[in-house]
Amino acid sequence: MNYLDALVMHGPRLWDGLLLTLQLTVVSGLLAFVVAVVLGLMAGSTKLLVRLPARIIIEFFRGTSLLVQLMWLFYVLPLFGPSLGAMLVAIFALTLNYGAYGAEAVRASLTSVPQGQWEATAALSMSWPHKMRRIIFPQAWALMLPSLTNLWVHLLKGSSIVYIIGMSEFTFELLQLRRTTDWLFALAIVGLVVYFIIALVLTQLMRLFEARSKYKLGRGPSLKEILSPVLTNKISPADEPAAVAPGGAR
Structure with missing residues (x-):
């Protein structure tokens, strides 16, 4: 089978696998962020009854392999309860695993907010939701x-192991194509390039969010300045050349 015939035959499957990878990355990434914020806030609480359950969940999902979590949720859980579909299992496992890691980032960021900001909210008698929404969380x-x-980039790469529960994502489809051809090197390059492009797009989008959040805090340029295709270099009056009279005098 030549290169063109193989692409025509497996192209739709590769495309479907890529769409599945993107779907898992976006959906699980957004849900993992929600889980990270909730667990991070709970883990940073001064109340033991609030903090302890969050610590248990965080340490459990950080301390066990994503591969093992997928296997338990898909193969073992149905022995004791309802059976979940492969898509739900994949999203559930990716969300909890990376949400647990993200919770530590959220907790650490909240504790990095200057103590004076916390004291200021207390002096103003602000309620907990109000101070988190208006003062603390925007800085964190x-x-x-x-x-x-x-x-999120790690989640993208971690989504490639969901093939063990029967999901035909992009990496799985590349491996299937490898079985019918001898293009090991070419397929490896394709996989590297595709994942790199997706990771690059995610990274650039998140950097825009980061720049926007810093601009709102007065710590950087606006998105309009960052995305502007025209760069204007303003010359200060001290840098302007002095006018020369016709006779040579300044």
């Missing part, structure tokens, strides 16, 4: 975004 958000971006 700018701090946690780089870590959450890294985790």
Whole structure:
């Protein structure tokens, strides 16, 4: 089978696998962020009854392999309860696993907010939801975004192991194509390039969010300035050349 025939035959399957990978990355990434915020807030609580359950969940999902979690949820859980579909299992496992890692980033970012900000909210008698929404979380958000971006890229790469529960994502389809051809090197290059492009797009999007959050805090340029295709270099009056008279005098 030549290269063109193989692409025509397996092209739709590769495309479907890529769409599934993107779906898992986006849906699980957004849900993992929600889980990370909730668990991070709970883990940073001063109340033991609130903090302890969050710590247990975080340490359990950080301390066990994503591969093992997928196997338990898909193969073992149905022995004791309802059976979940492969898609739900994949999203559930990716969400909890990377949400647990993200929770530590959220907790650390909240504790990195200057103590004076917390004391100011207490002096103003602000309620907990009000101070988190208006004062604390916007500052912590700018701090946690780089870590959450890294985790989202890791989630993208981690989605490639969901084939063990029967999901035909992009890596699985590449392996299937490898079985019918001898293009090991070419397919490896394709896989590297595709995952790199997706990771690059995710990273750049998250950097825009990071820049926007810093701009709102007065710590950087606006998105309009970052995305502007025209760069204007303003010359200060001190840098302007002095006018020369016709006779040579300045």
